[in-house]
Amino acid sequence: MPEQVREEAKARIRLRGGDPQSEPLVLSDSGLQFGQYRGQTFQWLLSNDVGYADVLASYAELFREMVTAVTSHCATEGSLPVQNQDQRPVGFGAHARKRHISLYETHTQSVLH
Incomplete structure (x- = not known):
C-alpha cells in the first residue's frame, strides 16, 4: 500500500x-489512508483543516514508538531548517495570517494543560 500511495502522488505531481x-513534494501530495479525510492529500489537509493535523500530531506524540520513529527519521533523513521561520505567516488555511510561533505556542500550552 505505501508504494501505491507514493506512485499516485508522483503521478499527480x-x-x-x-x-x-x-521527497517533500511527494509527501505533501500523498493521500491520507484513514479518517474522515481519507483520499485527500496532506497538502489539502493543511490548507483546509490544520486543526485536524494538529490533533493528529498531538495524538502521535502519545506513542513512544512514534516519537522514536520521527526522531530517528529526522536524524537520518534530516529536516527542514526552522531558524528564523517562527515569525513567518503560515500562509494557508484557516490560520493563514497567524505566525508559526503563535501556532506553536498554542499547541504547547494545550499539551501542557
Missing part, C-alpha cells in the same frame, strides 16, 4: 509539471 523526485 507529474500532471502538474512538478518534480516527482522531490
Whole structure:
C-alpha cells in the first residue's frame, strides 16, 4: 500500500509539471489512508483543516514508538531548517495570517494543560 500511495502522488505531481523526485513534494501530495479525510492529500489537509493535523500530531506524540520513529527519521533523513521561520505567516488555511510561533505556542500550552 505505501508504494501505491507514493506512485499516485508522483503521478499527480507529474500532471502538474512538478518534480516527482522531490521527497517533500511527494509527501505533501500523498493521500491520507484513514479518517474522515481519507483520499485527500496532506497538502489539502493543511490548507483546509490544520486543526485536524494538529490533533493528529498531538495524538502521535502519545506513542513512544512514534516519537522514536520521527526522531530517528529526522536524524537520518534530516529536516527542514526552522531558524528564523517562527515569525513567518503560515500562509494557508484557516490560520493563514497567524505566525508559526503563535501556532506553536498554542499547541504547547494545550499539551501542557
